[in-house]
Amino acid sequence: MRIVDVEMRxxxxxxxxxxxxxxxxxxxxxxxxxxxxxxxxxxxxxxxFGFAGRSAEGAGKLIADSVRPFLxxxxxxxxxxxxxxxxxxxxxxxxxxxxAYGPFDTCLWLLSAQAAEQPLYKYLGAYRExxxxxxxxxxxxxxKDYVAEALRAxxxxxxxxxxxxxxxxxxxxxxxxxxxxxxxxxxxxxxSDPVSVYxxxxxxxxxxxxxxxxxxxxxxxxxxxxxxALRELSRTLEIPIVGTEVLAKHPYxxxxxxxxxxxxxxxxxxxxxxxxxxxxxxxxLAEAFGVNCEVHTSIFHPLEIVNLHCCAAMxxxxxxxxxxxxxxxxxxxxxxLQIKDGLATPPNRPGLGVELDWDDIDACTMKVV
Ligand SMILES: [Mg+2]
Numbered sequence: 001m002r003i004v005d006v007e008m009r010x011x012x013x014x015x016x017x018x019x020x021x022x023x024x025x026x027x028x029x030x031x032x033x034x035x036x037x038x039x040x041x042x043x044x045x046x047x048x049f050g051f052a053g054r055s056a057e058g059a060g061k062l063i064a065d066s067v068r069p070f071l072x073x074x075x076x077x078x079x080x081x082x083x084x085x086x087x088x089x090x091x092x093x094x095x096x097x098x099x100a101y102g103p104f105d106t107c108l109w110l111l112s113a114q115a116a117e118q119p120l121y122k123y124l125g126a127y128r129e130x131x132x133x134x135x136x137x138x139x140x141x142x143x144k145d146y147v148a149e150a151l152r153a154x155x156x157x158x159x160x161x162x163x164x165x166x167x168x169x170x171x172x173x174x175x176x177x178x179x180x181x182x183x184x185x186x187x188x189x190x191x192s193d194p195v196s197v198y199x200x201x202x203x204x205x206x207x208x209x210x211x212x213x214x215x216x217x218x219x220x221x222x223x224x225x226x227x228x229a230l231r232e233l234s235r236t237l238e239i240p241i242v243g244t245e246v247l248a249k250h251p252y253x254x255x256x257x258x259x260x261x262x263x264x265x266x267x268x269x270x271x272x273x274x275x276x277x278x279x280x281x282x283x284x285l286a287e288a289f290g291v292n293c294e295v296h297t298s299i300f301h302p303l304e305i306v307n308l309h310c311c312a313a314m315x316x317x318x319x320x321x322x323x324x325x326x327x328x329x330x331x332x333x334x335x336x337l338q339i340k341d342g343l344a345t346p347p348n349r350p351g352l353g354v355e356l357d358w359d360d361i362d363a364c365t366m367k368v369v
Contacts, residue, residue, distance in 0.1 A: 001075055001115065005039040006068045006104075010056035011364035015328050022138040024166070024195070032056040033300055034063070035361050038107040040076060046110035047356055049300040049332055050103035051271045060369040063100045066090075071104060076111040083277050087249075098248045098272050102298075105275025106306050114351040120306065121346045124280065124313035130343035131311040134160035134191065135324030136297055143176035147183045150190070153324060159342040160189035160216065160319060167197030174209050181213040191242075193219035200229040207237040217242045217265065217294075231262045240264035245296040250274055251282040258289045265291060270306045271298035279307070283314045297321040302332045302356055309346045309353075320344050332357055 014030030034050035052059035113123040135153035165173035203221035219242040234241040245267035268282040283293040334355040347353025
């Protein structure tokens with residue numbers, strides 16, 4: 001089986017739900033994303049969404065020029081060969097963004113799973129049939145907004161809730177965390193992700209309050225590359241420190257983070273850390289050191305389904321993350337994600353197991369590159 005064509009669509013969608021500031025960095029103009037399709041000479045094809053920052057046309061052109069000639073002619077089942085040769089090619093004359101290769105690696109896995117007539121998680125080697133879900137907030141205006149959302153997530157049966165607080169004022173951020181704990185009571189898991197807004201001194205102070213409030217983990221309080229301070233923080237606090245979702249070149253870049261406990265749990269996802277190969281290598285590496293790999297949201301639901309297949313094929317991940325409210329992100333799939341009693345179930349059909357929503361993708365397509 002050989003790859004004969006790689007199609008790339010540059011897409012934009014603006015859901016109505018989001019307020020200015022929901023993504024912290026200025027006004028939200030809509031999601032820019034790619035939809036890549038890898039076709040073979042045997043009639044099989046696989047498609048996947050790809051992250052594109054603030055410019056689908058910019059990212060699409062950049063990535064297409066490097067990845068299309070790299071993939072055409074390859075056997076999609078030779079994923080490990082492609083992975084290592086892409087690593088070399090990217091080092092020499094590529095230097096693509098961290099989100100470039102993930103969708104293509106994912107398509108290779110989907111083609112392989114389709115050819116084997118297996119759902120992706122079974123093809124990977126399943127560990128479980130469903131995974132507990134947590135709702136992951138956007139940036140909200142006021143502490144009371146987090147309270148309302150956490151209560152809604154709990155009422156819907158989700159297994160946990162994570163706050164992304166604004167980071168403008170440490171005391172206001174802490175107040176939101178306090179109020180949410182008071183509102184949901186003691187027996188509901190809560191996590192905190194300030195997305196690298198504090199320094200070490202502030203993070204120690206913040207983390208000690210989270211410990212008193214029985215938060216389950218404290219994620220990316222410092223930048224992922226702030227290795228020395230993160231290691232100090234992990235040694236100082238008892239609450240697990242979680243990070244590495246934006247470190248480039250998983251799993252190699254995080255081997256040291258795991259071995260010397262820069263963080264207590266690592267992060268990976270199929271969009272930013274090299275597709276299914278990147279996630280599973282990171283998860284297995286972490287597993288060997290007794291460390292959890294908490295899979296990071298990949299934002300777009302077609303990619304989230306791939307994350308879910310990966311979560312179902314690993315033991316060392318407590319939760320499947322979904323951005324919340326879910327309806328703001330529930331586009332791209334012909335059928336919604338299956339969540340019942342707070343557990344998400346990967347589709348039990350070959351490959352991805354669910355069709356993409358091509359009518360919506362057609363409506364979102366600005367350009368084919
Ligand atoms: Mg995070």
